[in-house]
Structure formats: C-alpha cells, structure tokens
Amino acid sequence: MSEAELVLRSTRVITPEGMRAASIAVTGETITAVLPYDAPVPDGARLEDVGDHVVLPGLVDTHVHVNDPGRTEWEGFWTATRAAAAGGITTLVDMPLNSLPPTTTLGHLRTKQRVAADKAHIDVGFWGGALPDNVKDLRPLHEAGVFGFKAFLSPSGVDEFPHLDQEQLARSMAEIAAFDGLLIVHAEDPHHLASAPQQGGPEYAHFLASRPRDAEDTAIASLIAQAKRFDARVHVLHLSSGDALPMIAEARAAGVRLTVETCPHYLTLTAEEVPDGASEFKCCPPIREAANQDLLWQALADGTVDCVVTDHSPSTTDLKTRDFATAWGGISGLxxxxxxxxxxxxxRGHGLEDVVRWMSARTAGLVGLDRKGAIETGRDADFAVLDPDETFVVDPAALQHRNRVTAYAGRRLYGVVKSTWLRGRRIVADGDFTEPEGQLLTRTT
Incomplete structure (x- = not known):
C-alpha cells in the first residue's frame, strides 16, 4: 500500500468474499490492495471516504446496441457510454447490429473502432456478427479481438443482418468451434413465429401472442442439439421463457457448454401491467406474465441463468408507435x-452481492475480462458508489440516453449512483462528467 495513489474507503465494500468495511488501495489504473477499513493512508495518497455508501465493482454490460455509426440518431457512443457511466456501468460490449455497417467483417470492425475511439466515457468491446454469407470473416474477426459472434435464428428487424437457418447455423457454429470462439444467439424459431396469430394494433395481449414461448423453446432446443454436435461454446441471449429452463438445466448437467442471460425488464416488468399502445415496453422476445417472471428469478437464484444484461436497444421516438406490430422493438435500460x-x-430477498454477481462478475467472466468484475488485487480500479436506500422517481428528462423513451418512467426505484470510477479515476459524480476516458477492449484469451 506504500505506493498507493488513491485510497477509496467505505464501511460497505462488495468483494468476492462478501460485503465488508474496507480501504481499497489504487495505484495507477489497478487495485493494489483491499485492506481493513482503518488501515493507515500512506503519505502522498489521496483518501476518498464515501462513508456508508456501498462500493461495488463497476458493472459489465455485455449486451448493448450502440447503433453507431449509421444510426447514431438512435443512440451513439457518446450518449450510450454517458448513460452507462451514470448507471454504474464501467464496461460494455457493443452488439454488431443496428449500426451501419454491421460488425461482420474486419473492415467494418475497424470502422466501428474508429468511431468509438474518442467518444467512449467507459471501456468498450465489440461482438462480431455471424451471417449466412460471412463464414470466411469469422476467424479474422476473432483474431482481431471480438468477444464472440452474434446470430439470429429469426429475422433481426434490420435487412443488413439476416438470420441463419439450421444449415447456416451449423456452418457458422462449426467454424467458431474450430477456434473455440463464443456464439451468442437470439433464439426464436421463425416457423413458430410465422404460425402465431399476427393481429397487430395497440393491444399488448395481441403482441404477446405473436411471440409465443414455444418459439423460444424450440429454438433453444435446436441450439442445444447443435452445440452438443460441435462441442461449441454457446450463449442464449435475453431469455424470457421460463418453459425453456428445464432443458437448459439438463443440457448443462450433461456437459453442453451453454450459458444463459436474461434482462432487467423480464425480471422487473410484467405483461399484466403493460398499457395498450405503450410500445416503450416492446421487445423481442416479449415481456411475459408474472408467473413466468417468478421462474426466471428462481433460475437466477439456482444458477440456471448465469447473468443479467440490459439488451439496451433504443430508437428514435417516432419509431415507438402505438401499434405493437410496427413499433421498433427494444428497451432502453442502460x-x-x-x-x-x-x-x-x-x-425478493436478494442482496447487492447477488446483483453484483449477476451484472458484473459473471458478465466479465462470460467474455473473459479477467481484470473486470471484482474488487480484488490486480483488477482494474472500476467502481460504482451506490446509496442503496435512497429512492428516486424515474424522470425520462433526466436520462443521458439520446432518445429518452423508457418503460420505467414514473417508477420509484431504490439505489442512487453517487459516483462512478474507471481505472482509478472518477468519471461521473452527482451528474457531472469528465471528458471521455474509455479504452477500446479486445479479447485477450
């Protein structure tokens, strides 16, 4: 600790061993020690005592649509990373769509990196995309450091990112498995979607019926079979169907290399409360019923579901029409x-330690970011300082998102982020931001 430049002290610090009073010593960008609360502060070190506020590792959100370049009016790196920082997120991994171009070739990745380089308030990594015609591009993208590859099994909503049929999925999975990459999948079966009733209009019940659980369940079953066939690493994106949980648990027990995420909107919002015409609640797969939500919470508690990510998928306000069939599907949640x-x-009786495990430790582990996701020696000094007992009412006008449409408007929530720290530097405090200091990350393993 003698060379520490910063000591961050709190009576409540969340470490891998649990919550305790501690002093966190930081040298440069790195945590160099986690010491008892009353450890002496070395000469020359700056003490930041946050009292009883909780210090937790900066969150790692591995599912974010930044949409930059090409659809920057939907979001953009500047606004997305400011919103993330305001919410205690210090690392995000950007999805390969809805930007133009999508991140599906090495050249497109370089374009994305150039655009992000001077706009990122937090650290940013990138997913690649698996399309029907880009198998040849997968290895070069992997070698350039993308964290894995996203594929859709049903239409993505944008023409430039077509979905894979089962034969195309097998080809892409075989190639990715050959270099032990990670395939992440939007799993809804197109045939089940096509046969579901498509009434359109403002009624949420009609939209929910158009994206039935069996579309997810069938797609996940086929994904498991392919993963077993190729011994591939596969990750199920934004799980909303509780009916799929038994087959997921069975596959994992049988050794299939399968991980699963869900999202805050599936865990906090229910179909029963969605007003008709309120397409700010529209996402795919959809927000389902309260009984289904209970199953997702149980799966988080028992480890069947690994982690929680936002699937932040914004759009301009004009695309959020009152017709659920035509409105853009996506929840803004960073x-x-x-x-x-x-x-x-x-x-539901969970502690902040559980939230950190689901939204920081396991997400960092999913993408191999071994310097993120925990407050311990050798990790990046990324922190969120939280008052867990203070509440606020969500005011869309107070959000940093470019388009301030939110399904949480008017809700009273617990937990106010007082400051966010990136690699040892405070980047936001009480609504004041520093200039962008984020780094572009690449896969290291």
Whole structure:
C-alpha cells in the first residue's frame, strides 16, 4: 500500500468474499490492495471516504446496441457510454447490429473502432456478427479481438443482418468451434413465429401472442442439439421463457457448454401491467406474465441463468408507435438497469452481492475480462458508489440516453449512483462528467 495513489474507503465494500468495511488501495489504473477499513493512508495518497455508501465493482454490460455509426440518431457512443457511466456501468460490449455497417467483417470492425475511439466515457468491446454469407470473416474477426459472434435464428428487424437457418447455423457454429470462439444467439424459431396469430394494433395481449414461448423453446432446443454436435461454446441471449429452463438445466448437467442471460425488464416488468399502445415496453422476445417472471428469478437464484444484461436497444421516438406490430422493438435500460434490478432483488430477498454477481462478475467472466468484475488485487480500479436506500422517481428528462423513451418512467426505484470510477479515476459524480476516458477492449484469451 506504500505506493498507493488513491485510497477509496467505505464501511460497505462488495468483494468476492462478501460485503465488508474496507480501504481499497489504487495505484495507477489497478487495485493494489483491499485492506481493513482503518488501515493507515500512506503519505502522498489521496483518501476518498464515501462513508456508508456501498462500493461495488463497476458493472459489465455485455449486451448493448450502440447503433453507431449509421444510426447514431438512435443512440451513439457518446450518449450510450454517458448513460452507462451514470448507471454504474464501467464496461460494455457493443452488439454488431443496428449500426451501419454491421460488425461482420474486419473492415467494418475497424470502422466501428474508429468511431468509438474518442467518444467512449467507459471501456468498450465489440461482438462480431455471424451471417449466412460471412463464414470466411469469422476467424479474422476473432483474431482481431471480438468477444464472440452474434446470430439470429429469426429475422433481426434490420435487412443488413439476416438470420441463419439450421444449415447456416451449423456452418457458422462449426467454424467458431474450430477456434473455440463464443456464439451468442437470439433464439426464436421463425416457423413458430410465422404460425402465431399476427393481429397487430395497440393491444399488448395481441403482441404477446405473436411471440409465443414455444418459439423460444424450440429454438433453444435446436441450439442445444447443435452445440452438443460441435462441442461449441454457446450463449442464449435475453431469455424470457421460463418453459425453456428445464432443458437448459439438463443440457448443462450433461456437459453442453451453454450459458444463459436474461434482462432487467423480464425480471422487473410484467405483461399484466403493460398499457395498450405503450410500445416503450416492446421487445423481442416479449415481456411475459408474472408467473413466468417468478421462474426466471428462481433460475437466477439456482444458477440456471448465469447473468443479467440490459439488451439496451433504443430508437428514435417516432419509431415507438402505438401499434405493437410496427413499433421498433427494444428497451432502453442502460442508466436504470442497476436500480431497477436492485429494487426487484431486495423485494425478493436478494442482496447487492447477488446483483453484483449477476451484472458484473459473471458478465466479465462470460467474455473473459479477467481484470473486470471484482474488487480484488490486480483488477482494474472500476467502481460504482451506490446509496442503496435512497429512492428516486424515474424522470425520462433526466436520462443521458439520446432518445429518452423508457418503460420505467414514473417508477420509484431504490439505489442512487453517487459516483462512478474507471481505472482509478472518477468519471461521473452527482451528474457531472469528465471528458471521455474509455479504452477500446479486445479479447485477450
């Protein structure tokens, strides 16, 4: 600790061993020690004592649509990373769509990196995309450091990112398995979707019926079979169907290399409360019924579901029409994901340690970011300082998102982020931001 430049002290620090009073010593960008609360501060070190506020590792959100370049009016790196920082997120991994171009070739990745380089308030990594015609591009993208490859099994919603049929999925999976990459999949079966009733209009019940659980269940079953066939690493994105949980648990027990995420909106919002015409609640797969939500919470508790990510998927306000069939499907959640999750988790008897495990430790582990996701020696000095007992009412005008449409508007949430720290430097405090200091990350393993 003698060379520490910063000591961050709190009576409540969340470490891998649990919550305790501690002093965190930081040298440069790195945590160099986690010491008892009353450890002496070395000469020359700056003490930041945050009292009883909780210090937790910066969150790692591995499912974010930044949409930059090409659809920057939907979001963009500047606004997305500011919103993330305001919400205690210090690392995000950007999805390969809805930007133009999508991140499906090495050249497109370089374009994305150039655009992000001077706009990122937090650290940013990138997923690649698996399309029907880009198998040849997968290895070069992997070697350039993308964290894995996203594929859709049903239409993605944008023409430039077509979905894979089962034969195309097998080809892409075989190639990715050959270099032990990670395939992440939007799993809804197109045939089940096509046969579901498509009534359109403002009634949420009609939209819910158009994206039935069996579309997810069938797609996940086929994904498991392919993963077993190729011994591939596969990750199920944004699980919403509780009916799929038994087959997921069975596959994992049988040794299939399968991980699963869900999202705050599936864990905190229910179909029964969605007003007709309120397409700010529209996402695919959809927000389902309260009984289904209970199953997702149980799966988080028992480890069948690994982690929680936002699937932040914004659009301009004009695309959020009152017709659920035509409105853009996506929930904007970066800035509110931590308080939304903490509010629901505490009601169900979970602690902040659980939220950190689901939204920081396991997400960092999913993508191999071994310097993120925990407050311990050798990790990046990324922190969120949270008052877990303070509440606020969500005001869309107070959000940093470019388009301030939110399904959480008017909700009272627990957990106010007081400051966020990136690699040893405070980047936001009480609504004041520093200039962008984020780094572009690449896969290292």
């Amino acid at each position: 800035q509110l994901s931590l308080p939304a999750m903490w509010t629901a988790a505490r009601e």
